[in-house]
Amino acid sequence: MPELPEVEVVRQGLAEHVTGRTIKKVEVLHPRAVRRNVGSLADELSGERIRCVSRRGKYLWLPFVGDQLALVAHLGMSGQLLVQPAQAPDEKHLRVRISFADSGPQLRFVDQRTFGGMMTAELVPDTAGGKVPEIISHIARDPLDPAFDKLAFTTRLRAKNTEIKRALLDQSLVSGIGNIYADEALWRAKIHGRRLTGGLSAGKIRGLLDDAVAVMTSALGQGGTSFDALYVNVNGQSGYFDRSLNAYGQEGEPCGHCGALIRRERFMNRSSFFCPRCQRRGSSPRPQDKVFRTRP
8 A cells, every 4th residue: 555655756746737727527437436426526526626735644635726625535555646648548447537627637546456535525624724624634644744743642652552563553643654664664763563652762752753754755755665556656657665675575685784684574464574683572472473484
């Protein structure tokens, strides 16, 4: 699933191509791509002018002039928002097509697995003085957000006393950090993902947040991480941060800190990658926490 850097790359591309344009027509080509009544999407969007493109965590929204309504999108596992010439052939998994009054390039939502989706939503006041779609107002800010409160996050995280990686993936605490960047930030901070947050000092948590910001900023500069053709920017181009990964997907490779071989273990129905020497857990794994054998 695309994480914060990948979604931010898409946001920047959309902002360049759709800001200030007026929607003429919306065609829904697959009902699962719309999270509300299919017919209402076309009716509600026709004639609306896009004011800007915003993001919180992994959600994107296009607020319309008047700040009452927005088009919200989530890419899911395989969603793509592409800017294409009107004459370009339809993509195989094209789900929604948005045409504009200026007859310029279209905005297309393509989704192979149809786990992503689009919907309209009312905008409600935000704590920082702006507005946010009501349906995502419960989602926490991400570490790249200028209004992110590092102190409040640190206090809440230590009070939960849960495993630190689990906390990083909790979108009600901090949004946008997924499996890839959690592993990379924890590797940089030399913290095992199963360490309990209550046992980490405030300084250690602030350092981890700085590492998360650093790794995601670096990924953003390289267009995000693309492991297959399903994640692309609005022009259909892939990111290349996968070449710079130090922990995620690096099982059996030498740690860039100490040279020990990176290991993989199961975590929340997915995989975690870590250095057994730099990221010591402090106690033996529980029986259910099977550690995979590394390559020789």
